[in-house]
Amino acid sequence: MTRALIADDERLMREQLRARLAEVWPELEIVAEAKNGAEAVQLTEQLHPDLVFLDIRMPGMTGVDAARRIAQLPTYEPVPDGAGNDDAEGWPGCEIVFVTAYDEYAVEAFEQGVVDYVLKPAERERLALTVQRVRKRMAQRGGNGEPAPLPAHTPDMQQLLQKLAAQLNPGAPPKLKWIQATVGPQIQMIPVEDVLFFISDEKYTRVQTATLEALIRKPIKELIEELDMNLFWQIHRSTLVNTKAIAGVSRDLRGRQLVAVKGHPEKLEVSRSFTGLFKGM
Template identity: 70%
Template sequence: MSASSSASTKPVRAILADDERLMREQLRSRLTEVWPELDIIAEAKNGIEAVELVRQHRPDLVFLDIRMPGLTGVDAARQIAQLPEDDDWLVPEIVFITAYDQYAVEAFEQGVADYVLKPAERERLLLTVGRIKKRLALKQGDEVEQGGSTAPLQQLLHKLSAQLNPGAAPSYLQWIQATVGSVLQMIPVEDVLFFISDEKYTRVQTARVEALIRKPIKELVDELDPALFWQIHRSTLVNARAIDGITRDERGRQLVGVKGLSEKLEVSRSYTHLFKGM
């Protein structure tokens, strides 16, 4: 089935989140003009509501005001990005709403996420809608041309956090305290090849040892340097410097090879854009 026929039978579902009612109404009105088939299923007044509505309704697309009380749009996006996926639902596309052009960073233009400046202008919104439609088609596997960004969504969120809090320099984990057999060891983060989680533990793999920690992946994502550790699955982070190549199995899934190990790490559909062109 083509992307156009799929879109006609299953409308794209969206959630709007902005603490200003008039801004929500204005954006809804403009979206109705430029994307009449878009199904806006819910609206949120803050970031906490936005995360909960995404959890409940599992939309394809979320518009998030960057500055909201309680939970900023950036913090809400971090939580949304960690929601569990399945065969019927992937983490939604994110569009940030901002009154400040300074947040329209280069990463937006590269396709990790997108942005709309307040008040939403028709021409800029048309550009955003076109990019979102293309990324949704790529997610469905109906297009083969290159799309997405070379940087993960979490890297963009860290950049935005730095802009929202310019005086707070990012501080990333330097050591992992992990159990190796019956011994507690301090492992330098740069030595870790990958982290992979099950329901209870997260496995820490280096070239020489395999260790266990209780910290989940969703916490590690925020604590590790996103330029060094890429999330390739909701349960997997890989050291970008340790990637030895990308292959596909008989089912068409992307698999990451790790230097010095025979083990392959599966890439979920949400993160295949990291390896376009490889």
């Protein structure tokens, strides 16, 4: 059974969407409702739903910010129990559907299928179309062969989230042009376009250019909000790579995708959630 989460700060809107979903997708199980973006992220991490309906405008953390945080949650494959059955606790991530009362957010990227949206109040016919699209994508991910990428893990989705965030917060600062980083005992200003990749650990993020390696105290989830995602792709929960620096993609003996970087010998692992970025490789 497909499991879903509804996030909206208006109780009547949550109830209305729940009722409409019961009509167009009777088998869908609504496992929880969230009143804001932070609660949506927390419940998604706890309950691992297959689908999350996010109101774009919510107090505190918006639906766009929540989508970014959800995209950073760890995903993992089901673990065989020894009897040929998969552990039900495996979670490949979730689909995201935006809910909005403002049709100005229904930008072209929505119609191109990057992610679906529903206008308030949810109409049966439009919601049925959304359900059809979502179920098709979920079936593709569950089929044989290369899994389809989760919408939140595609460059188009990251760019869409940046557009929506700019609409929600027109006074936000411009995208980063320079990285202030520690190189040995010195602080250096590194042009963003010179960065080949960023890799984070628990405390620091490594900034790698063709000529130097530096450290900053800024996690990947913050960099995603501050960098131009037309220039950088996320290929792992802890890794961003400059698209202009990608030399090619190969597979190792374990079948993992590895990104070769121009001007640097290191190869970057692509996590399972992001393998669809290089589909067919």
